[in-house]
Amino acid sequence: MSLSLLTFLCLGLCLPVWNALRVTQPYRVVGFRGEVELFCSYHHTGRHEPEELRITLYRGMYGEQQEQEACTSSFTHNQTFFQVEGEREVRCRGQLGPGRVNLTVSGLRGNDTDLYRCAIEVLYPPPYLRTFGNGTLLYITEEPGCPRGPEKRRAEGTGETSVRLPLAGLAAATILIVISAVAILLVHQVLQRKRRFEAIIPMISQNDGRFDYGNFQ
Template identity: 80%
Template sequence: MSLSPLIFLCLGLYLPVWNALKITQPYRVVGFRGEVELFCSYHHPGRHEPEELRVTLYQGTYREAKQEVCASSFTHNQTSFQVEGEREARCRGQLAPGRVNLTISGLRGNDTDLYYCGIEVMYPPPYLRTFGNGTLLYIPEEPGCSLPEAQRRSDMGETSVRLALAGLVAASTLMVIPVIAFLLYQVLQRKRRFGGITPMISQNDGRFGYGNFQ
């Protein structure tokens, strides 16, 4: 037997197995307070569950530009994991028959994107690898968590204006008080200076056209 038919025979045995590994993901998932739960269901062609799986979560609109968020392996002895992913994301995973449940936390509004589940069958052979169709993870921006840059600048500007006005009022008050005190002092001094003088009384006996003064 030549080698060519043998090669085609081997490919015919392995290609159906390769194509039989499939991943199913939900179309859309909405997060809550920066956390989202995503499940990746998989169909393995073997009679038994894989003894070792590696699960990787990717982010990106196009598969060519996708970025790895987090990854970990599952075995019969370790069916859960928790890792620190890229940026501030944290991933927790739980393995169930035909399914991997992922919980991603530490997400923000700008993390809204398509996320792909990638599963690799590490053992038993043959080695298999495939990707899901992607899930749109929508992460609502939490109100009050962070203000937009323009709003923060506006608030800082209003605070600066208020502080400047308060300082101007305080300075004006400190300048007016000495002036008022000086004026009151002058008035009191004048009252003391002229308080002991007896006013002149005009007397007229009628004989002259002018009066006598005492």
């Protein structure tokens, strides 16, 4: 077998091995307050280190449709930090490290709990490579309630004050009416007793001499 044929076969069979890309992810990550931290590790066996990469976070076990993209971004080895915004309020921050991309995904809700896959692409140098990770279950806990902002608290405080003022006035008026009724009743009872007392005047007996019991023997 000639040397040229061996070289051709080696280039044809060995280059795919030399330029391999493998992506791994953790099995499960639990979010806190709508935010999760996820890392996508990659192992590149090419002759040159990747200089430009693209990472895309897909939601779901299968599929690569655009509506399944949580976020995507391209970056170089000189640009180690990136931040992008996905659909709705989902935001992704990324930090490129040796052989891994650290992702922080925020703006998630309880119904966003699902399997998420990292897709890493080597854009430069050639050849172009693209590989999916095994997927990570992102469990997003549902928050019991959002903290009330100052505007809402102020509005509620104003509403409570506006309700309390009429109630306080009504209570004060009721108390005054009760006190007045009791006072009138007491005055009326005093006047009744005074009239009865004046009506019962002790009668002074007057002796007209017709009955003289003094000389009775």
